[in-house]
Amino acid sequence: MVMVMMVMGCNSGGVKDAEKVFLSEMVNLGKGFMEVFVSFGDMITGTLGIKADTKKSEIGGYFTKIAETMKGVREKLGKIMEENGKYEKVKEKVEGFIGKISKIEEGAKKAALGATDSAVIGGVVKANSVGANTDLGSIKNLVEGIKEIVDLVITEGDGQADKTKPADADKKNIGKLFGGKTEDAGGAEDKHVAAASASIGAVSGADILKAIAGSNSNVSKDGKVKEANDAAGLALAKGTNTDDDKLTTAESKKDAVIVGGIAFRGMAKDGKFIVKEIGNNKTEAEGAKGAAANAVNKVLSTLIIAIRNAVDGG
Numbered sequence: 477m478v479m480v481m482m483v484m485g486c487n488s489g490g491v492k493d494a495e496k497v498f499l500s501e502m503v504n505l506g507k508g509f510m511e512v513f514v515s516f517g518d519m520i521t522g523t524l525g526i527k528a529d530t531k532k533s534e535i536g537g538y539f540t541k542i543a544e545t546m547k548g549v550r551e552k553l554g555k556i557m558e559e560n561g562k563y564e565k566v567k568e569k570v571e572g573f574i575g576k577i578s579k580i581e582e583g584a585k586k587a588a589l590g591a592t593d594s595a596v597i598g599g600v601v602k603a604n605s606v607g608a609n610t611d612l613g614s615i616k617n618l619v620e621g622i623k624e625i626v627d628l629v630i631t632e633g634d635g636q637a638d639k640t641k642p643a644d645a646d647k648k649n650i651g652k653l654f655g656g657k658t659e660d661a662g663g664a665e666d667k668h669v670a671a672a673s674a675s676i677g678a679v680s681g682a683d684i685l686k687a688i689a690g691s692n693s694n695v696s697k698d699g700k701v702k703e704a705n706d707a708a709g710l711a712l713a714k715g716t717n718t719d720d721d722k723l724t725t726a727e728s729k730k731d732a733v734i735v736g737g738i739a740f741r742g743m744a745k746d747g748k749f750i751v752k753e754i755g756n757n758k759t760e761a762e763g764a765k766g767a768a769a770n771a772v773n774k775v776l777s778t779l780i781i782a783i784r785n786a787v788d789g790g
Contacts, residue, residue, distance in 0.1 A: 515545050516784040523777040528598030528765035530772075535743050536591030538776055539584045539621070542783060546581035549787065550574055580625050580783060587621030590614040590744060597742040597772050598765035600749050603652075603662030607746075609714045612697040614744035619693040619708050622779070626689040629782040633682025635690040637732040640678045646671040648722040650734055651701035653764060654741065655715040656750040662715060663750040669763035672738065675731040676770050681778025687736035688775070704728045707736030711744060739775045742768040 519541055526535075553574050557567060591614070601607070640647070650672045652664035664672075691708035698714040702724040710728060715721055723729045741747035749764040 515541070516780060516787075519780050520777060520784075523773055523780065526597070526769055526773040526776070528769045529596045530598075530769065532591045532593040532595055532597055532743055532745065532747075535597065535772060535776065536588045538780070539588035539591065542780065543581045543584035543588065546577050546584065546783075550577045550581065553577070576628055576786070579628055580786070583621045583624030583628075585621070586617050586624070590617035590621065593745040593747075595746075595748075597747075598749070598768040599747070600751050600754050600761045600764050601663075602660065602752070602754055603656035603658050603715050603750050604660050606658070606715065606748065606750065609698055610712050610741055610747040611745035612712060614747075615695070615708050615711055615740055616693045618740060618743060619688065619691045622685065623689040623691075623693075625779060625783065626685045629779075629786040630682050630685050630689075633680060633684075633686040633732075635683065635686030635688075635732055635736075636727070636730045637679045637683040637687075638730040640671070640674045640731055642671040642674060643667075647729060648724070650675070651704075651710075651713075651721045651723040651728070652715075653749050653751070654704075654710050654721075654737060655701040655713040656721050656752075657719055658715045658717050661752050662721070663752040664760055664764065665752050666759040666763060669751070669760050669767060672734060673763060673767050673770070675734045676738070676767055676774065679731045679735055681774045682782075683732040684735045684739060684771070684775050685778060685782075687730070687732040688739065691736065691740075701728075704737075707733050707740055710734070710737030711740035711747065715750065735771050735774070738767060739771040742772045 519538060522538070553570055557570055646667050649664065649668040652662065652668055653672060656662040656664060687707050691706040693708065695708045695712055697712050699709055699712060700716060700720040701710065701713040702720045702722055704710045704713050705725045705727040710733070727733055741749065749768060751760040751764050754761045
């Protein structure tokens with residue numbers, strides 16, 4: 477929006493009365509953008525309240541709110557352009573801005589379709605009682621929707637960022653969170669969850685978003701952890717009755733990819749985390765719940781701030 481206003485300023489010298497009216501309308505529109513920034517501020521504050529028992533549908537609600545906010549901006553700009561489209565310098569800039577806003581809107585709509593479940597984001601289960609695995613359609617919508625936004629608003633970050641160096645076996649066994657061997661004690665232990673939490677703390681939100689955007693939306697459901705090579709593959713992995721549950725590919729062991737997989741599984745329908753024990757006061761269960769909340773929080777807050785900055789910069 478700042479760039480749009482700058483173009484208007486360059487176009488305002490010696491204007492005719494009709495053009496002055498146009499500029500006045502655009503300035504008033506700029507004032508109206510304060511409502512947009514307040515809305516983003518509320519959303520950012522809201523992400524601070526994301527907890528393990530936050531419902532997946534509440535995460536979808538954030539994406540819906542983003543889409544609605546972008547729609548409001550687009551409609552306000554479109555109305556002004558319909559009435560004053562003859563001023564070419566401003567028209568060109570505003571039309572480009574509208575195009576950007578529209579893509580963010582569509583991306584948010586699609587991402588919202590991936591987070592509609594009434595279950596909590598920090599669901600945990602034992603390896604021998606997983607039931608339905610992470611929903612393929614949810615992951616596909618999240619990948620495609622978030623990617624459309626990330627490609628427009630995230631300029632930094634490394635989707636292959638890898639900064640932690642825990643014991644090699646502990647990092648490989650983070651894979652048990654996604655698809656532990658289907659036996660009673662096949663899920664992740666507390667040391668494996670601790671390694672995952674270290675990954676979450678080590679990478680930036682932009683790194684995670686780049687890993688998410690770099691995922692293949694056509695990944696297969698119920699693949700093996702050892703064959704996963706991106707965040708979506710991890711989120712959709714499922715345990716087997718053999719030892720297929722370790723992070724094996726070079727890509728899957730990257731911190732940003734691991735955290736992207738955790739965020740995906742937290743948001744997506746039927747996504748749950750596989751731990752050794754789920755009873756009260758079990759460290760691995762409580763740790764996995766917290767890891768899910770932290771990963772989703774980091775993704776969503778970073779994305780909302782980046783969108784706000786993109787709107788502000790025009």
